[in-house]
Amino acid sequence: MEPRDWTDGHVERWKPVLPDLDPDVEGAVMRMKRLSVHLRRVREQSLVDFDLDRQEFETLHKLAGRGGKAAPSELAADLDLAPASVTGRLDALERRGFICRTPSTTDRRRVDVELTEEGRSTWLGAMDFLGHEEDRLLGVLDKDERVLLNDMLRRIMVVAEDRGGADWD
Numbered sequence: 068m069e070p071r072d073w074t075d076g077h078v079e080r081w082k083p084v085l086p087d088l089d090p091d092v093e094g095a096v097m098r099m100k101r102l103s104v105h106l107r108r109v110r111e112q113s114l115v116d117f118d119l120d121r122q123e124f125e126t127l128h129k130l131a132g133r134g135g136k137a138a139p140s141e142l143a144a145d146l147d148l149a150p151a152s153v154t155g156r157l158d159a160l161e162r163r164g165f166i167c168r169t170p171s172t173t174d175r176r177r178v179d180v181e182l183t184e185e186g187r188s189t190w191l192g193a194m195d196f197l198g199h200e201e202d203r204l205l206g207v208l209d210k211d212e213r214v215l216l217n218d219m220l221r222r223i224m225v226v227a228e229d230r231g232g233a234d235w236d
Contacts, residue, residue: 074098106200113196117189126156127165127182127190135182138171142180165189 074097078090114124129145130137137145143153157180160166165186171177182190205213 072098074101102204106197109200110193110197113193116196117193119189119193122156123160123163123165124190124193126153126160127186128194130166130180130182131187131190135187136179138177139180160186 074094077097078088078093081093082088082090111121114121119127125146126142129142133141133145139153139157140150142157143150146153157166157168161168164183166180167183168178168180171179205216208216
């Protein structure tokens with residue numbers, strides 16, 4: 068017999084109330100929702116452990132995603148923020164030693180923002196914390212099952228994104 072989880076009890080409670088409830092759909096949706104909440108809590112804990120707030124992490128993450136170097140305007144676009152909002156974030160990260168600003172080598176009117184070694188190390192530490200939990204959870208599946216799960220979730224997300232969710236990040 069398969070082990071039971073919280074969602075099994077949830078579906079059992081609601082099936083008599085909603086006789087048309089599809090237990091497979093309800094079970095899958097509730098499990099995805101609860102998994103998302105769990106991973107969000109793990110991410111929040113990693114930020115606490117690395118003394119980062121969410122805005123700092125997001126900015127370091129976007130900068131790292133650009134190879135560790137970007138113009139403030141590029142970060143503003145990536146973060147979907149006004150340039151003035153990014154300036155405040157960058158000021159705080161620079162004070163902490165996580166980034167440095169240098170004159171652009173291609174445009175003297177521009178500055179480049181670069182991750183420092185401390186900034187990269189802090190970002191990677193927070194990422195590793197969450198990555199280890201993701202590996203632990205998905206480690207219960209073998210390689211073929213992980214591929215299948217990924218493919219099935221992609222099919223679901225294609226439908227979700229078709230309804231305006233393409234900007235999710």
